[in-house]
Amino acid sequence: MSELKHTALGLSDEQVLDMYRYMLLARKIDERMWLLNRAGKIPFVISCQGQEGIQVGAAFALDREKDWLCPYYRDLGMVLVFGQSAKDQMLSAFAKKEDPNSGGRQMPGHYGDRRFRILTGSSPVTTQVLHAVGIAYAGKLEKKDHVVLTSCGEGSSNQGDWHEACNFAGVHNLPVIFMVENNKYAISVPLNKQVAGGDVSKRAQGYGFPGVKVDGNNPLEVYKAVKEAVERARRGEGPTLIEAVSYRLVPHSSDDDDRSYRAREEVEEAKKNDSLVIFRNYLMEAGILTEEKEQELNKQIAREVDEATDYAEKAPYPDPEETYKHVYA
Amino acid sequence: MSELKHTALGLSDEQVLDMYRYMLLARKIDERMWLLNRAGKIPFVISCQGQEGIQVGAAFALDREKDWLCPYYRDLGMVLVFGQSAKDQMLSAFAKKEDPNSGGRQMPGHYGDRRFRILTGSSPVTTQVLHAVGIAYAGKLEKKDHVVLTSCGEGSSNQGDWHEACNFAGVHNLPVIFMVENNKYAISVPLNKQVAGGDVSKRAQGYGFPGVKVDGNNPLEVYKAVKEAVERARRGEGPTLIEAVSYRLVPHSSDDDDRSYRAREEVEEAKKNDSLVIFRNYLMEAGILTEEKEQELNKQIAREVDEATDYAEKAPYPDPEETYKHVYA
């Protein structure tokens, strides 16, 4: 975990423990969803596994009372920090009426929550990156000082909308943080067939704002980069691009089988750098996490996930007539 | 005209004189079109004025027997070098049946000519940039060694398609030259409201290939940059981005009035750096062009333009029934 210490970043022991709790919660919800999927109880899962360090590190650097998120489908860690619960996730996974994102209309991972300023998202990748710029521009018009963080995968950052968004935000010096979660694959397509030059972060130079590349397996490094970006944005200095590098530890989704395109050894190797392992070790070494505290945490989270699953499984579906609602105001 | 000498670039006196002739021809055709438009004889003009140095410099660096062009609407200089004639231009301006680009179906400036490997173009900007990548990819599949040059304005380079094209060509290391003709305006919108960071050429770094910025008023500098790019491409080293900086000397098109958005002084100042003026001086100083030769050249070109205008004006329109042809094979 390098030299970087949380205290040097102004984070208390409590805060880093809280970060770890969110990372673990995200992981455990995600793991449960796979189990539910394999048991035939939910039709689909798309995973955050491997990217929790990025998501929680980033979200902690934002102001959860006023900043905005335009996340993508893997950002479970982020939306949890911003306020969504395990129950919310399970309601969405089971497609139940009470799902706060969409009332069961969208697949899991399609976040959207007015309560927490998480803009409603869709499946076509990268569209949200422009929405983030729009929310930032609205803030400028209304003289608000919110920052907007938007994220997508490294494959998705090749979409035209990403370029147009970076350019627009650059021209108008808007408080947007472009986060690219580089997990080395876009479904089966590896980085070298996806991103010319291999460095997403370098693309920022072409828009006249800073681009940084950070170790996404280290939540503190992500926190630091996002914190700096937030401060720049809040000072009116404009956008920042952050490429956070990690690895997608599981198949693309529950419909995918990744054995056809990547070696098991590669995946096993990546697991050693799993942000959860790394951060746990750091907290252990720093004496902030102990075996005892960990057991307690695991128990607490297991209960939370159990209860959420139970609740969601029993919760009612939307009525068929709901199909016709909310087309127009 | 800096230190750069044509002989150092391997260009003969004859060749540079020929370059000048093409530049002048382009200018004169263009000027004639404005006259025809103001006289109510043709409905529309879109101009190359100010960009002849870029276009002719670039085209001379390509192999006119095998390379491909996916140009944009201002590239009159380029298509002339590749083989189109003054008559072709006038047939297009008058929307006559014989227009080789479109049989009078498209506005002038919408080039497309099988004879010279100039791909048919449209009005929505930047679409051609992806076509260029496709032609380069086809060359790879067929083991041809053609290079494809595609161009667009600096405003147009902000379109999503441009990013996707650069990325695609970068990933596959394709022989494409992305030329951006930066004439400082996109209709009324100046560079600083258009291109974040102000430097299109820097964007190449984000795709892992070279990006260079050249003085577009100096055809030799453009020639040099394109020549190098062609050599790289032919060696299999992939794409190059070239930003050639000049100035749009006239309104955006015959429908525009640029007085509402830029000062006359700025335009007058820019005229001093007109590539035609600069290159003429260079050739004069080098003793390649003389007053006498110039007179001869002017006369020759005037005749060419006159004859072309005459011919085109008298040429027949397409028959109304042509409207229904060529929808499908």
Add this chain to the structure above:
Amino acid sequence: MPVISYIDAVTQALMEEMKRDPRVFVLGEDVGVRGGVFRATVGLIEEFGEDRVLDTPLTESAIAGVAIGAAAYGMRPVAEMQFADFIMPAVNQIVSEAAKIRYRSNGTWSCPLVIRAPYGGGVHGALYHSQSVEKIFTGVPGLKIVMPSTPYDVKGLLKSAIRDEDPVLFFEHKRCYRLIKGEVPVEDYTVPIGKAEVKREGTDVTVISYGLTLHFALQAAEQLAKEGISVHVLDLRTLIPLDKEAVLEAVAKTGKVLIVHEDNLTGGFGGEVAAVIAEEAFFELDAPIKRLCGPDVPAMPYSPPLEKEFMLNPEKIAKAIRELAEF
């Protein structure tokens, strides 16, 4: 009432709505300093400053996408596509995002956005400055589509569009901009979205149209009146939601229907109108439902004889009406 042009009605509506509601702002290519390439936004930047009259980079997907983000946040963006033909790069943002935000969020988010775009031909615009693009969007639930024909309707409907809680595509026929003039009240008024209007009463043949061809139909009707044929003319004004009631009523008036639009025939909106009639007013019909539309070619060519061949005009419409009347 003062008489103003179709395009002035656009400008007035924008001006008044921006004064009324500070959340309204306009964005697009050349809309600021230049006042728009057609001058629809002229005078706005002087009045409201460059932040609310925003010259964007040349990127339609961004214009739509940024506007969508701002609308979801709570603003009232009015985006301009310089030509309707250039809305295509923004289709993903419009169809996948704007149209679906309310539905996909179970009504918790909305997208009160207006996209204005000049469309249509007859202006030597050639293939890419003449197209009618409504057919790309008429099948996309979640969008409203407005296509007015008179200055009165332009102003009243644009105001309604800006005040609407959902995304509205507002298509302005560019040939009408300076050609069509009409009376427009000085006081604030709106015209409701989703309501067609009978623009001429008649008893022999019903013409259903919108935009420039609506005027051609009225001219044809005028001519035919002299020949003893009485034409009923319905202006749809809004395509989506379609005013079915008005359509069915107009059909019942004469039992003979001609649907006219400049957009090409196959897959055009006229098909939808015909289908509604064939299902819901079948027994009112005394003749086959006719459509008179642009030809099924990719777009309008530049060369004058071809453009003329492509465009409808009062004569072509009169001929079609005569045929129906004689049926």
Add this chain to the structure above:
Amino acid sequence: MPVISYIDAVTQALMEEMKRDPRVFVLGEDVGVRGGVFRATVGLIEEFGEDRVLDTPLTESAIAGVAIGAAAYGMRPVAEMQFADFIMPAVNQIVSEAAKIRYRSNGTWSCPLVIRAPYGGGVHGALYHSQSVEKIFTGVPGLKIVMPSTPYDVKGLLKSAIRDEDPVLFFEHKRCYRLIKGEVPVEDYTVPIGKAEVKREGTDVTVISYGLTLHFALQAAEQLAKEGISVHVLDLRTLIPLDKEAVLEAVAKTGKVLIVHEDNLTGGFGGEVAAVIAEEAFFELDAPIKRLCGPDVPAMPYSPPLEKEFMLNPEKIAKAIRELAEF
């Protein structure tokens, strides 16, 4: 004849055409090493190598645009859009470029390109993995649009599409991929683009459909036969160019028409079919022309009760046929 699945018919057609013509190559997201997320391109990379079975970056506009460039050059690209829903970023390239290249160049350039895309719902795909998108393109002259329902037609039509000189959108219903099986010859054959096919002969009611709902219609017809109602079922197979002759013939068979598609009703292709009938077969009709389509909501929701509500099925179709039969 061997019995194969709908998706295997896709794979076979690609394999055979790539063998036949070295200019044919496929490109798209995950089409190479992974063999496509639905496995439609499985085995191709092993056979033809990664240059001819190209895993592209995640950029639909580039997939279309690069394919267009290659097609204009003289290749025969077959591009895959991973889901039809994700064709939207490529609309500009398809509508402004592919569809217009021949026309705008006065026939000197062409664009022999196929774009394949899985569409349709009933697979828990939610809003963005269930859409029918044909309506976005059916009004765009210059494109051909093919939507087969059986493995035989899939293989024969995909071959025709690849051999066609113009751009073809080839939409494959993803629910049919493994559900629908059928006999397919081993020998090379093609099915012509632009020809509908009667899939069942009948005398009381005509159903016109395509894709998955065609199968539902056949099931409904089977059921109704037991009730004494004889249903004539026409499979359009190609939407553009529409086989009008076959449509009019099918109408004449019974005088009562039900048009069925999964795409939503308003602005859907059924409107065009109804309009053609209302104009050209008016006097053959014994009843109003009925359409039974997906509801006018932005897309199909995820939650099972809502998805079920959205989807058509044999029962809903049987009910509509019964009503028409009793008319």
